[in-house]
Amino acid sequence: MQDWKDKYASYIDKQQSSSTEQKPASGSRLTGELKTDLPELQARLGENGDLVVRDFLLFGAYPAAMLFFSSLVNMEQVREHVLKPLMAPPPGQSEVPEDTGGMIHYIWSTAVQVTQGTTTADLSALPQAAVKGDLILLIDGIPEALRMEMRQIEMRGVEQPQTEQVIRGPREGYVEKLENNLSLLRYRLQSTDFRIEISPLGERTQSRVALCYIDSVTDSSLVAEVMRRISLIHTDGILDAGYIEQFIEDQPLSPFPQVQSTERPDKTVAALLEGRVAILVDGSPFALIVPALFNQFFETVDDYTERFIMGSLIRIIRLIALACSLFFPALYVSVISYNPELLPTDFAVAISGGRAGVPFPAVLEVLIMEVSMEVLREATIRLPQMIGGALSIVGVLVIGQAAVGAGLASPITVVIVALTTIGSFATPAYNAAIALRMLRFPLILLAGMFGLYGVMIGTILILNHLLYLESFGVPYMSPYIPGKWRDLKDTLVRVPLWWMRRRPSFLHVRDTDRLPRSVPTAEIDQILRQGDETDE
């Protein structure tokens, strides 16, 4: 395994040379020369940390090589049932036939103990077989390769993700072991273009860090940039993906997360397909996805697995909740203490009645309630679920009621604070929700100082910050800013999947089309039209 710095250097070299280098023609056949076939095959599979190439002497006499992905097969079984019999001298002193058919037949019938397998002479079919989990055996002098199905993915301990539950969608979440996580990814993304680069990081922990991307899709300068930033990390220990996030983000002082972290392999694969880069760390059940944009923090898997109308509506509701959690208390304070003319007259009269006995100004009242709500949330979040539920009921119902009864808060304030808190829970990404929750406090203070004008100033400051922010060279507010019509298909509303034929342009992907252009839109239209006809 190379160091990250060397990896970065060699990647840059390769990117520069690849433009001149010609791609090998597909459909080439095996030559039978191990010295040429093996490098050719390796070249086609690309740099992969989990690719194992084992050369040995077949039956102690013939040079041969075995090639497989360690993340997809059980090494123990390979050793026991394939490697051991193949390396042992031929049983019963019988002659090993040296011709092509004979040799393969001999191995198949006497040596290896696998259930399924085929032979092929087509070199271009082999990479695909390897990523599927086949074990490939090349023997010097024989122009055919033996494919043996050894696929076994370790799924031990895979559980439903705790922080990102879905209603409809896969229930698998990452576990701590890197191999398992990588196999969860490879199992979903059976593509030869899928690249995983693994290197250790951390002076003492030597945690293995995996960088995943799809070679033919992802912008090479993005991959290079991520590698560069990772190579600059100097620390003694990487214990979680969160450690890496803090080293590679653009603006450490910003309250907004510029790296997305997820527990879900399906989400990771979706991001990879869009042309993003994922970073996994051994020992952490979270993957980091870069670049991360503001829009991503209120998208969930359900938006895509559900039908598009529902998905879009729910997204809009989530955005409303987000706005509520940020602005509601500040607006309330400024309306109550500065601009009561905005309320309908009878309501204003009634509100002033509700607040009649409260000793604090509205700012203080709201701040006290908001802080105690945050305390309550923080207190219950780490408790076991049974106790947590009970405590939150006590907190919300009893304290709220008592506060009103004791004249500490007006009933409307309790309603506002409750709405805010609920609103902030509707943001799917925990770290983004926290950012917005915290930004609400300066807004309340500004509202207390300047009323609506203060809220507006605060909003302009927050929005400007968001507009200035970048994540790995991509403007944070993409695709709204800089706007491109075609990228707006997956923002506030999500258009049907069959309409999203192209990848987001702000990621500068190499391959802008999700589908090959050969699949014409007309075909889809025809399918739709047929659907209409059958309806009639």
Added chain:
Amino acid sequence: MNNPRQITTLRAAAVISSTIIGVGILSFPRYMTEAGNSSAPLVAFCGVLFSFISYWLLASLCQRFPQETLFVFSRRLIGRPLAAIFTVVIMLLFIVLTGLTVRQFGDVATTVLYKKTPIEATIFLMLLISLLSSRRNVVKFSYIHFFYLPLIVGSILVTILLSLKNVDMLNLQPVLMAPSLQFWKGAQEATYLFQSSFVIVLLIPFMEKPGHAVRAGAWAIFLSGAIYVLIVIASVGIFGAEETKLLIYPTLEMARSAAFGEGFLERLDAIFIIIWVISVYTTIYTTYYISAYLLHKLLRFRDQRMASTVLLPVMFILAMLPSNVFESYRWALHLGNAGMMLMFGYPLLLWTVYLLRRHKEKVTS
């Protein structure tokens, strides 16, 4: 990714129009009505046309030098000292413009919303956020305008739509009037609002297609012009010409007499002012940015941050100079006159020199 030419034509248009829509919308209908009574929309429309002509003069010249800003190529055309003088004058113009704009904003905010808040605090806060944001580069500058423009236009349109049902067509008739001195003066006053379209000078070197500068300006001026004309139509249509002349902020009164759902949400004026804060911010941001940019180029500061910080106290003091509303409006009118002469005269001068030089080159070759 580091391509400097990132500003699309659409975004350039957004910058210009969100700059133009600013502090003036509140009192604009009054000026127009004073000039043209019920034909106020026509006056406003003529103003828009004039501003476009003036803009065209400037932008079509700049288009011929797509690599440089006006301040760079003017040196080659009319010589270094003269160009420097003009640049200084333009900078002073924009500094004063920023000061007076923020003052007019402060006047409105303290009269209508915050009677006890000192005007200094309101003004200082507004200048502060402009300062903080004018430290960024031009691309980010265009992002901001592009993002806020829909908010500004949308809120103004909603206010207008809510008011439209109260419009009495009789108030808008007769539509035409014989052009008199008053008429042309009104049209001229309307062009003052469009002077900040000068910002295109900064954008051209960063535009994806510098050749589209005139087109971007055309979209922008006609969008913001349409908004202004609509505002005039709505407020004259609702109040009538005579009443509009009496109101110091007719647009605000328009928002004030509109209601959303019978009596459910009244007093839209407070909400309107709050959203108007954004449009004022974008306007002040632009003029501040131009001033800071020019100061930074003139004094050869290492970056723009220094220049923008230096400008803050200057603008603050300028904003505090007028002693009352009438004075600040009068000053703004004088400044508009001066600005118009400069914005019209300077490009004209440059054009003449440019054409002469080209002619000479042709002759010599």
Added chain:
Amino acid sequence: MKIQLPRTLALLLLLTIAAPLLSGCWDQVEIEDRALVLGLSIDKIPADDTQKEDRVTHIHDNSLPTEMISVTAQIAVPGRVPLGPGTGGSAGEGKTSPVWVVSVRGISLDDAMNNLQQQIADPRYLVHLRIIIISEEIARGSLAELNDYLRRNPEIRRRTWLLVSEGRASAFMDVNPPLQRVPTLYILSMMEKSVSSGKFPRDYIGTFWSADSRWGQSAYLPYVALRNKDNILIAGLAYFSGGRMAGKTAPIEIGGFMAMQGMDPGGYSTLLRTRELGIVMTKTNERFTRTRSYIKDGKPYLSYEIFLEGDLDEHYSSDIPVNSPQKLHEIERDFEQQIQTVLTGLVKQTQQDHSDIFGMGELIRSHHPAYWRKHIHGKNDWESLYSSVGVDIRLTLHIRRVGLKHD
């Protein structure tokens, strides 16, 4: 990408320096600490009763007007109006009024408001002022001062109702209607509902001001009267000329006025005696008016064509059946004749008082600008010319429905 820590620290420092300058909360007044004035009534004080003034805004009143006004304000009392839907309890019924009625006097409205402030603890706010009632006496005097104060004050809504009262206006502040907790809000909802049911034009103070400043139109206001101590009656239109109230109309003439203006929906029913079918009542539902203006012999003429659609509401003499189109036509014909005289009477009346509430001058101004520029140089010019304008009214009624009874 570079961590610009020092710069950000400097920025934070700047902000912390700015914060004490900025933190002021100058305008912060909690809603319950504001004395929200909901309604105002303004009366003239009889000349013999002007001795008592509080001298809050001035000391020597030699150079000031001698006439004084008395202002009664209705202020919401926090806590008396319960939050949310009424809890139904009859606790303290009638005893604790949700509003506090304060009466002060002063030379001008602003003067009176300052005297009022001197008397109550909380700062008064007019942001929720919804109803202003002035007595007829005030309205017949000049409203210029009143309008100036109200226009200048940014707290006043343009959708406030300005009403002219028969008798003392302060009596309206003491009504205690059972339908609403707050009396002013009752008057407000009464006016709003009369607009939506076609009983009255949408005539807020803003509309009044606009009409008042137009040269070719005179302003009008709702004229209200008190019946049985607690009931409020819309008793007609108070129309103005030269900024002073010039006269008032009967309630049914509001309907006539709205018909001339073509204002929908129609809300008035008419009781009339027909020649052959006895007494019937018709209800107007929709109104549409076409106006034409022309100049003849150097004098403006206007023609109004009014189309009404209505129902047959009631028929007194049930023994005569109404069961054919001809009979409906008869009713329509009689209606047209009778209402036409009503409308002509209304126009005549306003012409005598020089009050062009129909905005005929605006029609002339917009359609004959040349004539207008030549003859009219101010509001007075038109108001004096108005009395000699020729007006021609034609009325058509269509009865669309007769109800469930066949004959």
